[in-house]
Amino acid sequence: MSGTVLERLERLPRRGLTVLALKGVSTLVPGTWQNITSADALIADVLGDDDPALIASVRRRADALSRARHEGYGRALSLYDAVNRSQKAAGGLRIAANLGGALPLVKRFASLTPPSEKLQAVDLALKVSAEMLAFTQVNGLPGDSFAEFGASLREYGDEARVRMAAMICFDALLPLGDRALQGLDGLLGQVGSSDLRQWPAYRRMAALLPGRGDQAHLGFLRRGVEPWLDWSEGLVKQLGLTGQRAVHALEGAVGPWQGGFDQLAVFLDAFTDTYAHTGVQAVARRLVERAAAEI
Amino acid sequence: MNRTLRWVVAGVLAAALLLLAVVALPFADWLPGGTVADVPTSQVVNGSAFNRLFPEPETGEQVVFTQEKRGFAQARLRQGDELRALLSISDVITAPDARAKFTASDAVIQGWPLVEQGSQASALLVADRFQVKVIGQGVGMDPQQRHAVLGAFDLTGLAALKPALTGAVPLHLLLAGAEVSA
Numbered sequence: 001m002s003g004t005v006l007e008r009l010e011r012l013p014r015r016g017l018t019v020l021a022l023k024g025v026s027t028l029v030p031g032t033w034q035n036i037t038s039a040d041a042l043i044a045d046v047l048g049d050d051d052p053a054l055i056a057s058v059r060r061r062a063d064a065l066s067r068a069r070h071e072g073y074g075r076a077l078s079l080y081d082a083v084n085r086s087q088k089a090a091g092g093l094r095i096a097a098n099l100g101g102a103l104p105l106v107k108r109f110a111s112l113t114p115p116s117e118k119l120q121a122v123d124l125a126l127k128v129s130a131e132m133l134a135f136t137q138v139n140g141l142p143g144d145s146f147a148e149f150g151a152s153l154r155e156y157g158d159e160a161r162v163r164m165a166a167m168i169c170f171d172a173l174l175p176l177g178d179r180a181l182q183g184l185d186g187l188l189g190q191v192g193s194s195d196l197r198q199w200p201a202y203r204r205m206a207a208l209l210p211g212r213g214d215q216a217h218l219g220f221l222r223r224g225v226e227p228w229l230d231w232s233e234g235l236v237k238q239l240g241l242t243g244q245r246a247v248h249a250l251e252g253a254v255g256p257w258q259g260g261f262d263q264l265a266v267f268l269d270a271f272t273d274t275y276a277h278t279g280v281q282a283v284a285r286r287l288v289e290r291a292a293a294e295i
Numbered sequence: 296m297n298r299t300l301r302w303v304v305a306g307v308l309a310a311a312l313l314l315l316a317v318v319a320l321p322f323a324d325w326l327p328g329g330t331v332a333d334v335p336t337s338q339v340v341n342g343s344a345f346n347r348l349f350p351e352p353e354t355g356e357q358v359v360f361t362q363e364k365r366g367f368a369q370a371r372l373r374q375g376d377e378l379r380a381l382l383s384i385s386d387v388i389t390a391p392d393a394r395a396k397f398t399a400s401d402a403v404i405q406g407w408p409l410v411e412q413g414s415q416a417s418a419l420l421v422a423d424r425f426q427v428k429v430i431g432q433g434v435g436m437d438p439q440q441r442h443a444v445l446g447a448f449d450l451t452g453l454a455a456l457k458p459a460l461t462g463a464v465p466l467h468l469l470l471a472g473a474e475v476s477a
Contacts, residue, residue, distance in 0.1 A: 046381075046430070046432075047412075047413055047415060047416060047430065048413070048414060048415030048416075048430065048431055048432065048435055049412075049413030049414045049415055049416070051413050054412060054413050057392070061390065064331060064332065065331060067329075068329050068330055068331040069329030070330045070331070070336065070365075071330075071331060071364065138362075139361060139362045139363065139364075140342060140362060140363040141363060142360035142361055142362055142363040142368075142369075142370075143346065143363070144343065144346045144347065148346075148359075148360050149360075151359050151360070152359060152360050152361055155359045155361060155371065156361070286361070286362060289361070289362070289369065289381055290362060290364075290367060290369060292381075292416070292430060293367070293369060293381060293383035293385055293426075293428045293430065294367065294383075294385045294387075294389075294390050294393060294426070295390070295392070295393055295412070
């Protein structure tokens with residue numbers, strides 16, 4: 001995808017299934033979520049001032065920063081795009097396969113077979129790892145000690161609560177059930193290299209993951225998911241997230257759903273871009289905070 | 296070498312170049328270089344040098360580091376659950392425009408020029424090289440509060456930072472040096 005981060009932000013949809021799904025999830029998270037798609041509004045929010053000349057100079061700086069390849073903003077976005085494309089491709093294929101296979105059996109017409117749990121676990125682990133790689137591309141390694149870096153990650157987690165809640169609901173609780181987070185490490189333990197290679201996002205991300213070879217990458221995925229699991233189990237407890245509540249929240253925003261939870265997850269995979277959508281918004285905010293400080 | 300063969304070789308080379316360009320196009324984001332304002336990163340002070348110069352949090356406050364890149368470090372000042380301000384230090388070598396606004400400045404903190412940007416941002420230029428900025432967030436901060444935070448940075452330590460080349464010296468500078476000494 002071309003364009004600077006702020007151009008990408010302005011191209012995000014203002015309505016549609018993705019925005020509705022996020023609105024639904026945001027009802028589970030305290031505080032208001034706004035679908036920010038205006039660069040000027042974001043800059044004015046960070047600066048606490050709406051002087052057009054100041055906003056224009058922040059924007060010039062932000063564009064210069066995101067055009068500099070060395071700064072990693074473009075890399076973060078291409079990570080999000082890779083994960084998003086693979087999620088959509090996988091979801092779409094599963095739906096197409098089912099429609100085709102189901103034509104003789106009319107009663108199975110609407111059933112969208114979910115992928116095996118192992119593949120779903122790999123998908124979640126890849127998303128979490130992409131998130132961490134993108135975090136270091138955008139923010140570097142803030143702080144002088146491990147404790148300060150941990151504080152920085154928690155700060156980001158609180159800022160991106162709706163994003164994280166969407167990831168937990170759509171990619172863990174709906175497809176894998178309410179005990180998804182507890183069972184994730186066990187599932188990842190069963191994953192072999194051939195399972196990993198089936199996932200399109202892995203082929204795109206393999207070069208970026210530390211270590212050589214599928215086994216090393218699997219090890220990285222498992223270790224990378226661990227701290228995220230601790231944090232997100234806390235979030236699940238705090239907000240009382242369950243698959244049931246996620247479906248209710250979605251039904252409130254999108255409309256009634258007749259199928260199973262896992263089928264809803266396949267549907268969301270195929271027709272929404274919540275991961276890339278909130279990803280662009282998160283990168284844009286950090287970029288603007290930097291640009292505002294540097295003008 | 297006969298004439299036809301020469302043309303064939305030239306054609307193959309041109310085709311290979313074109314093919315390589317098309318294949319490498321999607322990887323443009325990953326190629327080396329492309330620094331901000333085309334200043335080599337070796338001339339920019341690394342953000343990790345700035346971290347220890349940020350203000351010590353007072354009681355009830357927290358300073359959470361959020362970004363650290365070449366020439367830039369940023370932290371958030373929190374009071375309990377409330378976000379009070381963005382604190383940052385940046386190396387203006389990649390943003391020469393940022394330096395210009397200080398020429399009109401008539402206020403100082405510890406001898407360094409001070410300017411206000413809009414209603415929530417105060418900036419200080421230290422040693423003509425580093426910009427220190429406080430941007431009020433949430434309910435906001437009045438100018439006196441922002442100036443107090445600016446004064447709490449270790450400005451002496453910042454002014455003493457060596458903006459000299461760190462790491463690799465660019466080849467053309469080495470060659471220039473060799474010519475002079477020869």
